[in-house]
Amino acid sequence: MSNRVINILVPVISVIIGLIVGAIVMAVSGYNAVDGYIALWNGIFGDSYTIGETIRQITPYILAGLAVAFAFRTGLFNIGVEGQLIMGWAAAAYVGYAVEGLPKFIHLPLALIAAALAGAFWAFIAGVLKARFNVHEVIATIMLNYIALHVSNALIKVWADGGDKTQRILETASLRSPFLESITQYSRLHWGIIVALLMVVVMWFILDKTTRGYELKAVGFNHHAAEYSGMSVRRNIILAMTISGMFAGLGGAMEALGTFEYVGIKGGFTGIGFDGIAVALLGANTPLGVIFGATLFGSLQNGALNMPNEAGIPTEIVSIIIALIIFFVASGYVIRVLLEKFNSKKEGK
């Protein structure tokens, strides 16, 4: 088995073990695991409505996954995707409803850019803290997540005149489309998936096709070597965080301009940013891998909503399965060792 095959097998095996353990948890809790997985399947692919909703759920997951993956590739761990996404959500919604009188081809891009900038700015803070003051980005971004949550809630309260959500965004800023709704029995499927897939290409292009991308990766691999060959480590760290935050901010725009068309006060995190870590991990931090990771976790999350109705199983079972999959992928070292043992035995015969 080549290294490449093992790299693909580790996440696949992790997902399978995760699903098996999930079945055991359901069985031990007195639920019928087969009914549970049938309900999950129907919640993902049941009819055109659920398929539309599944794709809608995958959209922000792709962007959150890209944000985490991009940072990982440049040697940074961006746990702050959640906060950057929240800031992007708020910015897109604000531009979406407050800026009036623009045609769609200006208003919609403007709202998207506002979200990207808000997310990028929030990550930029963490980048500066890391580059200038040597603050570890994991701690800085965790703290910034909570600051984002409280600050955006305070802003929304002002925007909504004391209410708990802003008014609806204008038609000219919306990603929704009557066409997509009509072919999916009025699901909330919107054009955001195109934006997300476009960003997958953008990430691939930046990292693999530009000099700047090469520098970003070089700083991540070995910042001493990068420094020695004349690259500015500080500037590259800040830039890497900023680009990562831009993806996260766009993830927020998907919720603001597509799914909900407003922004509301949040009691807690959306969870999309943290699931983005799982997406990137499963996708081995590659652009293509992120699509697969987002498809899997987005489908699971959306399918889970069908489980209480059809099988009487709480939706949280899917979060348990996702957490287990992360544990198994993170412990991939063991799976790797076992695969290699299995392999050498076979070769020995």
Added chain:
Amino acid sequence: MSFLDVLYFIIPSAIFYAAPLILAAIGAVFSERSGVVNIGVEGIMVIGAFVGIVFNLFTVDVFGDFTPWASLLAALVVGAVFSLFLAIPAISLRADQTVTGVALNLLGAAVALFSVKLIFDKGQTEFITERFARFDIPGLASIPVLGPMFFHNVYGTSILAIVVAIVAWFVIYKTPFGLRLRAVGEHPMAADTMGINVARMRYIGVMISGALAGVGGAVYSLTITNNFSHATISGQGFMAIAAMIFGKWHPLGTMGAALFFGLAQALSIVGGSIPYVQDIPNVFLLILPYVLTIIALAGFIGKANAPKASGIPYIKGQR
């Protein structure tokens, strides 16, 4: 309200809100000192809060007045066991500690809510009937000024938290065990050469962290919310990590930071009835702990340095 009245009101509430933070943050100190980053404190606190409430509800007929304390003990045990989900991958399987911690947070919240729905068939538990009693500390409560501030109507859990912090300081700085724990977190290879079992010390560090985070979560649910739902623990675990950093990985510093964050939390909740404080927009009090932590880390309040080997899996024979 006179200034003294304000103090009589706000200081006990600050200590009250700080107790869970102190416990969880001291736990995090043990874990990080042994070289394992525990981002999963939040998830363990959720499990602790859940176990505390459920144990209280179901054993109230057995334990009577002692029920809340028995519930803490249950949360302690479950928290320690649950932290193995972090310890085993991070220590034995060389997994990325931050990723595993994130997974622990997901798992904690999911398992607790799944179980609540399984047991109660709805999103939250009943309210507990047997709560912690408040009491006056004999003698000390009658001291003028200080008495009503610190020793009047106190919760046993607040005293427990402060005692745990002091004991932690003694254990980490004054015992051979503490020296070994710190050695493993600073330079595991040197410690290994001197015959210290690195993996064993790290397991102990993480499990103490799990136990204390479990108790911290249970103290929060048993004294503050009195039931368990998805919103019971929302950020206290991360605030505990912030307190640990702000306290520079030192138990007493951590306790001080947690008390201060408790004050910020108390002000954000009861501040509306205090003159001057009610004029400060709530959002500033809410973000204060997090902003201060970033400022502390940036080196504006003395340099805060993490244990050197924190976050790095130890692989024997690797330089």
